[in-house]
Amino acid sequence: KAGVTQTPRYLIKTRGQQVTLSCSPISGHRSVSWYQQTPGQGLQFLFEYFSETQRNKGNFPGRFSGRQFSNSRSEMNVSTLELGDSALYLCASSLWGQGPVSGANVLTFGAGSRLTVL
Amino acid sequence: ELKVEQNPLFLSMQEGKNYTIYCNYSTTSDRLYWYRQDPGKSLESLFVLLSNGAVKQEGRLMASLDTKARLSTLHITAAVHDLSATYFCAVYLQGTGNQFYFGTGTSLTVIP
Numbered sequence: 426k427a428g429v430t431q432t433p434r435y436l437i438k439t440r441g442q443q444v445t446l447s448c449s450p451i452s453g454h455r456s457v458s459w460y461q462q463t464p465g466q467g468l469q470f471l472f473e474y475f476s477e478t479q480r481n482k483g484n485f486p487g488r489f490s491g492r493q494f495s496n497s498r499s500e501m502n503v504s505t506l507e508l509g510d511s512a513l514y515l516c517a518s519s520l521w522g523q524g525p526v527s528g529a530n531v532l533t534f535g536a537g538s539r540l541t542v543l
Numbered sequence: 544e545l546k547v548e549q550n551p552l553f554l555s556m557q558e559g560k561n562y563t564i565y566c567n568y569s570t571t572s573d574r575l576y577w578y579r580q581d582p583g584k585s586l587e588s589l590f591v592l593l594s595n596g597a598v599k600q601e602g603r604l605m606a607s608l609d610t611k612a613r614l615s616t617l618h619i620t621a622a623v624h625d626l627s628a629t630y631f632c633a634v635y636l637q638g639t640g641n642q643f644y645f646g647t648g649t650s651l652t653v654i655p
Contacts, residue, residue: 530635530641531576531591537585
């Protein structure tokens, strides 16, 4: 069974640019969450999508946005990049909200997209 | 906002020794998860604890949950080098959607 796939794995951008990251969840998973991981702030929740709808959003500025497609694939976009946006962006999928089997709600993470902003 | 604290942040231990990592959280929750992250890799699920008093064991790792004390522990028995990694606890807060609050992580180094 294929895991969570994130692309690209590494990218370098300059301040002011924008970036789009992609996440393909495990087949059958409709919940996709995004997290930012930095050495200083740790793992912070960005947002979560379920069936193309954003259900929850973390405490990040509006420059961070996302969407989900009908096949559950998700993208996140960061506009007007700042140096502080340099981080590992992790996508996770789960069965949350899909009936009794989702009770344990374990997140399965992708390998991440490492963004460096210069 | 839910706060999740882990201690210690860094742990260096010799092979064969035992140690415990602690995870405290600030708001009532009956779901706690432990993840492992190897350097440069993603997070791997270790344990899911779904009720007060829950205990799960896998190999040299054992996790427990005390919801009344808002405390989870990850106990390492007879550590081996392969256990070197960063360990995170994560708390799920019902009513916030599918949002997890992660602890600061404990970086474990097992010295031969």
